[in-house]
Amino acid sequence: xxxxxxxxxxxTAAFGGLVLWRxxxxxxxxxxxxxxxxxxxxxxxxxxxxxxxxxxxGLAMTFAPAADPLRxxxxxxxxxxxxxxxxxxxxxxxxxxxxxxxxxxxxWGVLCALSGLxxxxxxxxxxEDESAEAKAARRCRRDRGELRDGERSSPLRRWVxxxxxxxxxxxxxxx
Numbered sequence: 001x002x003x004x005x006x007x008x009x010x011x012t013a014a015f016g017g018l019v020l021w022r023x024x025x026x027x028x029x030x031x032x033x034x035x036x037x038x039x040x041x042x043x044x045x046x047x048x049x050x051x052x053x054x055x056x057x058g059l060a061m062t063f064a065p066a067a068d069p070l071r072x073x074x075x076x077x078x079x080x081x082x083x084x085x086x087x088x089x090x091x092x093x094x095x096x097x098x099x100x101x102x103x104x105x106x107x108w109g110v111l112c113a114l115s116g117l118x119x120x121x122x123x124x125x126x127x128e129d130e131s132a133e134a135k136a137a138r139r140c141r142r143d144r145g146e147l148r149d150g151e152r153s154s155p156l157r158r159w160v161x162x163x164x165x166x167x168x169x170x171x172x173x174x175x
Contacts (some may be wrong), residue, residue: 005074005115011062012077012108021044023047029101030091053080061112069123074116081109119175 026032026047027039036041039047055076064070085106089098108135168174 002070002119004118005070005112006062006064008112009058009073009077010110011058012112013055013058013062016051016058019051020055021046021051022050026050029097030088031094031097032091048114050084060147067119070119071116074112074119078109078113078116081105105129119167168175 024033024039032039032043032047033072057073057080058075061070061077064073082105085102085162088102088105089104091098105173164175
């Protein structure tokens with residue numbers, strides 16, 4: 001199942017895009033605005049960097065081509081969210097506001113981490129559905145070169161493998 005982490009990726013990318021466009025959306029709750037409610041240039045640049053990071057990691061989660069790259073994208077996202085939670089606590093804002101922002105970042109990180117537990121590749125799904133005996137037989141065929149990454153091998157490979165197996169049986173190396 002990959003829809004859950006991909007959905008979180010869409011949400012992450014959308015949030016990052018909003019922060020890129022309007023850094024004050026994140027600056028205001030973090031206490032990084034001036035008395036007029038505007039974000040000065042320095043914090044705006046940093047916040048846009050955070051927005052760009054979120055867009056990139058969100059798109060990676062959304063468009064990862066297979067289970068392993070998707071897992072990696074989720075790990076990166078979780079690390080970013082948990083580091084945000086820790087670093088927000090060091091801001092010079094009132095403790096109640098810091099706590100809410102840190103909790104929100106940590107919660108999103110935990111949600112992304114839980115979504116990572118739902119990721120299964122096609123081969124893992126097939127393995128879960130097979131009996132132990134069928135799994136052993138498939139692994140044996142794959143080890144002999146008859147199967148490759150869940151697909152049938154070429155006729156030439158099967159023919160050569162058959163000849164080698166026959167020779168090994170005749171010489172008593174295998175039974």
